[in-house]
Amino acid sequence: MTELLSSSTFWMALSIGCYALGVKIQQKTGSPLCNPLLIAALLVGVLLVATGTTYQTYESAGQLIAFFLTPATVALAVPIYRKLDVLRKNLVPILAGALVGSLTSILSVLLFSRLFGLSDLTTRALVPKSVTTPIAVALSEMLGGLAPITAIAVVFTGIVGAILLPTFLKCIGVRNPVQMGLSIGTAAHAVGTSRALELGETEGAMSGLAIGVAGLLTALLVSFGSVLFG
Amino acid sequence: MNYIKQLGVLLACCVAGDALSILLRGALPSNVLGLTLLLLLLIFGPIRLHHVEHTADFLLQNMAFFFLPACLGVLEIFAQIKSEILAILAVCILTTLCTAAATAFTVHIVFRLQNRESEEAFDHD
Numbered sequence: 001m002t003e004l005l006s007s008s009t010f011w012m013a014l015s016i017g018c019y020a021l022g023v024k025i026q027q028k029t030g031s032p033l034c035n036p037l038l039i040a041a042l043l044v045g046v047l048l049v050a051t052g053t054t055y056q057t058y059e060s061a062g063q064l065i066a067f068f069l070t071p072a073t074v075a076l077a078v079p080i081y082r083k084l085d086v087l088r089k090n091l092v093p094i095l096a097g098a099l100v101g102s103l104t105s106i107l108s109v110l111l112f113s114r115l116f117g118l119s120d121l122t123t124r125a126l127v128p129k130s131v132t133t134p135i136a137v138a139l140s141e142m143l144g145g146l147a148p149i150t151a152i153a154v155v156f157t158g159i160v161g162a163i164l165l166p167t168f169l170k171c172i173g174v175r176n177p178v179q180m181g182l183s184i185g186t187a188a189h190a191v192g193t194s195r196a197l198e199l200g201e202t203e204g205a206m207s208g209l210a211i212g213v214a215g216l217l218t219a220l221l222v223s224f225g226s227v228l229f230g
Numbered sequence: 231m232n233y234i235k236q237l238g239v240l241l242a243c244c245v246a247g248d249a250l251s252i253l254l255r256g257a258l259p260s261n262v263l264g265l266t267l268l269l270l271l272l273i274f275g276p277i278r279l280h281h282v283e284h285t286a287d288f289l290l291q292n293m294a295f296f297f298l299p300a301c302l303g304v305l306e307i308f309a310q311i312k313s314e315i316l317a318i319l320a321v322c323i324l325t326t327l328c329t330a331a332a333t334a335f336t337v338h339i340v341f342r343l344q345n346r347e348s349e350e351a352f353d354h355d
Contacts, residue, residue: 015295015298016295019294019295019298035294036294036295037294037295037297037298037301038301040295040298041298041301041302041304044298044302045302045304045305048302048305049305055302055303055305055306058299058302059299061299062298062299062302063299065295065296065298065299066296066297066299066300068289068292068296069261069296069297070244070247070260070261070264071237071240071241071243071244071285071289072289072290072292072293072296073261073262073264073265074240074243074244074247074261074264074265074267074268075240075268075282075285075286075287075289075290076265076290077265077266077268077269077272077286078268078272078279078282078283078286078287078290079290080269081269081272081273081279082279084273092340092344093336093337093340093341093344096336096337096339096340097333097334097336097337097340098333099336100332100333100335100336101329101330101332101333101336102329103332104328104329104332104333105325105328105329108324108325108328108329109321109325112320112321112324112325113317113321116317116320116321117317118314118317118318118321119314122311122314122318126318126321126322129322129325130325130326130329133293133297133300134261134293135259135261135262137300138259138260138261138262139259141259142256142259146303146307146311147300147303148300148301148302148303148304148306148307149304149307149311149318150300151297151300151301151303151304152301152304152318153318153322155297155301156319156322157322157325157326160322160323160326161326161330164323164326164327165326165327165330168327168330168331169330169331169334172331172334174334174338176337176338176341178337179334179337179338179341180334182333182334182337183330183331183333183334183337184330186329186330186333187326187327187329187330187333188326188330190293190294210333212265215262216262216265216266219258219259219262220258223257223258227257
């Protein structure tokens with residue numbers, strides 16, 4: 001039986017099973033708190049610890065799964081292309097909103113990380129945390145941050161955004177659906193977008209576009225920033 | 231409708247993104263360059279939507295799953311970041327509110343400027 005625990009096929013199957021369970025739980029509850037990735041990470045994490053399996057053993061299955069990340073990121077071009085006419089029609093507000101939002105995200109991470117006394121290593125991992133995970137993780141690694149911190153921070157940001165942002169934005173006087181969608185997508189990527197879709201079609205489309213645009217702009221900002229400031 | 235063929239097209243974009251990233255000395259991540267390249271190829275026509283969309287949709291719908299290993303990597307570094315976890319969560323909450331407010335404010339300003347310049351109907355309500 002112990003051989004099973006070192007088999008990558010076993011951990012692969014178990015990972016898929018836990019994730020599928022997470023998806024089911026989210027569908028049943030409809031709550032952004034029940035994020036499938038979070039549920040799967042908790043379940044597999046508990047199983048790894050309970051069976052005394054090291055992360056190195058899991059990694060052979062992990063590498064198989066993570067292989068699909070790069071093609072999945074490249075595939076983000078498809079939803080952007082499908083919404084090209086919406087992008088053209090609202091080009092200026094989308095670009096301006098996502099640019100200022102991305103810049104604010106980076107600067108506020110630097111500010112609050114310093115305020116809360118976070119280490120330099122952790123701060124580097126948090127800088128790109130508002131954008132979609134594949135872009136955030138690639139940027140974090142470029143900056144010398146730890147990818148797992150970034151991955152967790154991105155998921156948490158999405159969940160916080162999905163729960164708080166619709167009410168928060170209404171409180172500060174946001175009534176326009178274009179404005180609402182762009183703000184949610186820029187600040188809380190795909191998890192936020194799933195909530196924006198529930199608010200309305202315009203909110204959802206705008207939020208979805210903002211994922212890609214904010215991701216690309218953040219990549220440019222971080223690249224320029226790291227060239228300028230080292 | 232051929233998933234493997236479509237995966238091949240996506241992987242070709244990944245490889246091209248890798249090559250571009252090396253040429254740019256790592257100034258931009260290869261996945262962002264691959265994404266941009268595919269978008270340009272779709273816009274200018276050499277690649278059509280039906281060459282990639284089924285595999286692309288499959289990958290996008292299951293995107294979160296592919297991050298499971300990255301999240302579990304926390305197990306390895308948990309001892310290292312244990313003391314910082316609460317601060318990390320606080321930073322995530324505060325910066326998310328700042329980012330959304332800044333975006334909303336900017337879009338508001340853009341709408342006002344555009345309405346003053348022309349009366350062209352926007353997507354207002």
